[in-house]
Amino acid sequence: MNFNDLIVFKTIYEEKTINKAAKKLGYTQSNLTARLHALENECNTSLFVRSYNGVLATENGEKFYSFVLQTLSQFDELKNSFSKHLPELLTSELLFKYIVVDDQEFSIASTKITCKKTSKIALELNKRHYDYVVTFNKLNRNDFKLVATKDLPVSFLSGKENINDVPVLINSDHLCPLRKLTIKLVENPERLVEIDSLENISQLVLDGQATALLPNYLIKDGYQTIDDRSFSVNYYRYKYCT
Missing domain, CATH: 3.40.190.10 (Periplasmic binding protein-like II)
Structure with a gap:
């Protein structure tokens, strides 16, 4: 069993016919039927009752549908956690230790930090996006708002x-x-x-x-x-x- 098998089952359950599910997933009807039979054999149970109007989930099919929804949801959450965006900070080497270790304004665990020479800060901002900038020189940019002035x-x-x-x-x-x-x-x-x-x-x-x-x-x-x-x-x- 793999995640594609779960998606196949979910689509058949929701479309209520193998023909519609096959069209939606881009399979041939015979291929989708074979995938369903393999899944039922692996689970050692019937998941659907066939009729002229389509298919209906058995009692075990209903249980399996709940399992599929939970599993696919958890898989999506896991994938999203892998690609979770960390806010990006641009600062100078001189300020890095102070704002991270001493003043604890930022954390390396929750922030992606880039250090550049003070003279390179403005140029770096033209190359890529940053969520925060901590610098010795004032920025002359409309896309950044000054939120604090502090002393070192x-x-x-x-x-x-x-x-x-x-x-x-x-x-x-x-x-x-x-x-x-x-x-x-x-x-x-x-x-x-x-x-x-x-x-x-x-x-x-x-x-x-x-x-x-x-x-x-x-x-x-x-x-x-x-x-x-x-x-x-x-x-x-x-x-x-x-």
Whole structure:
């Protein structure tokens, strides 16, 4: 027995004739009759009583019809669960850990998340659909509604104490807000060194080879502030609106 056999039985039951059921399913009448006989043999019972006007379900046929409806319904629910759409979030690498782990605005279990450089966010939105965008830069789009403005706490961090005259790292992404703020705060621009990824910046800082303006959520991961200053950077949460 397979799911097609269940559909065959259901169609015969509802059409009340093998001829109509065969036309609806695209089978020959003889082929459909053979499928029904095979099903009855497997169930070891008669499912229909034949007459000149068509077929009527037996008592066991009525029971089997209830089983078929329940089984096909559960199968549809299972198929729908496989293709269930998860809302999609576009954000930057810098914000990902904060909004998912620390602030718990989103969950990886219930959201499909894509991370891009801040400068690539606008371009990515032209390529595919997203339900949410969390970004440092305001969007100039009619299809997204601003739902919240929040702050990301940041400080100059290092992996070691008493570091002096080490380079100050900035992201090579020119739209990175921490890059902009760092350039504004550092008096000696000769200390600035561009690095092309947040991961590399974070590792160099943790190793004590440099300092950088980074999110305060890293402090619990072994980083420490180099002074008492603390800053905040705005970020914006948008929702797609049809």
